[in-house]
Amino acid sequence: MRPVTSRPGRTLGPGGGPLPPVSGRLLAGRYRLTGRPAESGVSWRGEAVDSVTGLPVLLEATPLPEVVGAELLDDGLDTVYGLPPEEGAEQPESAAAAHAVRRATRAAEAAPAHPRLVQDYEAFEQDGRLWVAGERLPGVPLARLLERGPLPLYRAAEIAGDLLGALRAVHSAGLVHGNITPETVLICEDGTAMLGGLGTGAAQQALCDGPDGGPPGPGWTLARLRARDVRAALAGPCAERWAPEQVGPAGGDRVPLPRQPLPGEPVGPAADCWAVGVLLFRMLTGRAPFPEEDVGVLFDAVRARRQASAKACGPLRPLVEELLHPDPAARPDPALVRRRLAELLARAPEPYDPDASGVAALLPAVRPAGAVERRRRGGAPVPHPDHPHGPPRHARPGLLRPGLLRPGLLRPGLLGPLLVGGLMLVVLLVLLMTVLLAG
Secondary structure, eight states: OOOOOOTTTBBTTTTSSSOOOTOOOOOEEEEEEESSOEEEETTTEEEEEEEOOOOOEEEEEEEEHHHHIIIIIIITTHHHHTOOGGGGGGGOOOHHHHHHHHHHHHHHHHOOOOTOOOOOEEEEETTTTEEEEEEESSEEEEHHTTTTTTOHHHHHHHHHHHHHHHHHHHHHHTTOOOOTTTTTEEETTOEEEEHHHHHHHHHHHHHOOOOOOOOOOBBBBBBHHHHHHHHHHOOSOOOGGGGGHHOOOTTTTSOOSSSSOOOOOOOOOOHHHHHHHHHHHHHHHHOOOSOOSSSHHHHHHHHHHHOOGGGGGGGGGGHHHHTTTGGGGSSSSSSHHHHHHHHTTTTTTTOOOSSSSHHHHHHOOOOOSSSSSOOOOOOOOOOOOSOOSSSSOOOOOOOOOOEEEEEEEOOOOHHHHHHHHHHHHHHHHHHHHHHHHOO
């Protein structure tokens, strides 16, 4: 393995990557960190405040190829692929960063204004990382809720329905999300599920393709195999992000792969449907359908279709198995999946309060005394000459879901006293009328 390198003045952490910025640090001349970024694999996520608008911002960071290539990829892969070391996939960091920034920016600009899609503002390179700044909404990642165990059937269906609505809009805009995980799904206090991570997914894919690369084609060329391994270093063993068409053929450190392209399926919207299937399985069972010890084990299980039984998914078992079909063309599209989930939710029992205390207990903010409205707060944009984005866009108020009582409406515990009081009032009125008529 070649030694980990860094540019002059950069401090490397114990794992070879640059140390995360500390609280109070100003990034991109605008975003002031309010805490030390949390580490998730090789990525970081931190909260900040936009010093121009005063609004809260979420920052997601991905290491640039200099660190990724040196620390994670230069372990004999050149020999595996039959390439001399000087022809490796590492690209100049400035070129790779510029390409990734452009891809993330294009994704943010092309993203639809959907009420279930978290908005990205901009991307920039700093401290050897590619940062994506976006909305920071009051809620908790789905991963934190799943730490307490599986979710009820109807709750999982509601969350998936929200995500599929956002995905349908993303696909209609000609985009593939590619970054659906329990970490990028945000559960708000009112139960709404929001899908984030679009800009970060686009930036990571750009880092995999290289400065001059584009979306991979159907064949598994050497360049695509190298891009897959860069993506494996960034995404890690997360089953949602590895549909069979993204895993590709076996090779690894066992045998050199041929120089002729190997057959394979192109990566498209069906890969996002696979991710929803994995996420549904995870929500309903508390685990992934494939082992996630490391990337190699996950890849082998996906190729061999060694999938855990979906029996615990109950009525959603047929749908989950269809979403996890190895053939992308055989997976149902988001619109069809959403209709089938809506049919299930129409039979949900009343009352159904999914997160009466779960999400609120995990939020750092104090819960308001009044009823929580199903919308996000925002204000008029405050433009900036260099960064012209403004505050978060409004989300349209949601309708009452099947099986969900809106906070602040009639409570079942008050129904009995109200009926008794009404009957007593009727009896008194009858007695009063009797007395008046008799007199």
